[in-house]
Amino acid sequence: MQVTPAQLFGKKLDKYLDMLTKLYEISCRRATFLASKKEAGKTSYFENLKLDLHYKICEGCKLFDNQTSNFSKNAKHTHNHIDVAMKAEKKQKIKDMIKKLKN
Amino acid sequence: MGIEKKLDPDNWVDKYSDELYRYTLTRVTYSNFAEDIVQETFLSALRAKDSFKGEASEKNWLYTICKNKIIDHFRTQSKNLVKPSAAEEEIYFDKLGHWWEASTPNKWGLNYSQPIETKEFYNSLELCKNKLNAIQRSIFVMKYMEEIETENICKILDIKPSNYWVIIHRCKLHLRSCLEKNWINI
Numbered sequence: 669m670q671v672t673p674a675q676l677f678g679k680k681l682d683k684y685l686d687m688l689t690k691l692y693e694i695s696c697r698r699a700t701f702l703a704s705k706k707e708a709g710k711t712s713y714f715e716n717l718k719l720d721l722h723y724k725i726c727e728g729c730k731l732f733d734n735q736t737s738n739f740s741k742n743a744k745h746t747h748n749h750i751d752v753a754m755k756a757e758k759k760q761k762i763k764d765m766i767k768k769l770k771n
Numbered sequence: 772m773g774i775e776k777k778l779d780p781d782n783w784v785d786k787y788s789d790e791l792y793r794y795t796l797t798r799v800t801y802s803n804f805a806e807d808i809v810q811e812t813f814l815s816a817l818r819a820k821d822s823f824k825g826e827a828s829e830k831n832w833l834y835t836i837c838k839n840k841i842i843d844h845f846r847t848q849s850k851n852l853v854k855p856s857a858a859e860e861e862i863y864f865d866k867l868g869h870w871w872e873a874s875t876p877n878k879w880g881l882n883y884s885q886p887i888e889t890k891e892f893y894n895s896l897e898l899c900k901n902k903l904n905a906i907q908r909s910i911f912v913m914k915y916m917e918e919i920e921t922e923n924i925c926k927i928l929d930i931k932p933s934n935y936w937v938i939i940h941r942c943k944l945h946l947r948s949c950l951e952k953n954w955i956n957i
Binding site: 695696697698700701703704705708710728729731732734735736737738739740741742743744745746747749750752753754755758759761762763765766767769770 | 818896900
């Protein structure tokens with residue numbers, strides 16, 4: 669017959685697990701805040717551990733991390749994907765200024 | 772003579788003004804700022820043409836000057852920026868710090884490690900980025916588009932690191948939520 673840890677240790681184990689959970693538990697607000705700090709390498713070992721544990725139980729925060737990293741990484745390419753040009757009059761004005769400055 | 776061969780200021784506007792303008796506009800948001808920065812890039816380059824050693828290409832040299840002008844712009848702008856307001860996060864989290872049901876991130880059905888190539892994404896990102904307040908936008912641009920270190924961003928904007936982390940958090944919360952509505956259409 670298998671004996672569960674709870675049967676073996678009784679209420680004491682529940683109490684310890686509870687304490688442990690409280691120690692490692694962070695809110696979603698805190699987890700999403702820490703995500704940016706972790707990305708910049710500014711989190712402690714303990715904070716990383718809390719974050720990893722949070723991701724195991726919270727799909728929303730895991731999604732937040734993946735999605736924000738993804739669009740943030742791509743943002744620097746925006747200028748290659750939009751169609752805008754400088755106004756012709758402005759270009760002419762700058763050309764004139766360059767000509768004037770050169771002489 | 773060597774310098775004359777490599778720099779060709781008469782053709783700068785035709786060759787580079789549109790791409791420098793696009794680059795700048797996606798970073799400083801307003802066309803009048805972007806136009807002025809491109810103009811100043813060319814004029815400064817011309818004034819400094821003797822310092823051009825030909826180590827970089829003419830184009831890369833102009834980009835370097837332009838990027839410096841963009842940072843100068845943020846430094847100047849930072850004097851008018853409003854300090855972060857209290858508790859913007861409450862749009863997304865309840866009192867215990869859990870996601871509100873309506874704010875919980877949804878699956879986007881994407882491979883998040885892959886680059887995004889669609890025009891729709893970049894147009895939505897522009898729209899969402901422009902909805903941020905000025906300081907949030909400045910920080911996002913410097914961190915993710917100009918890839919400047921946190922410590923330098925704080926120096927340029929004259930803010931404390933603790934404020935920086937609060938702002939970048941809000942910035943991502945707003946952008947993610949806005950992109951989910953406008954790009955993914957959830």
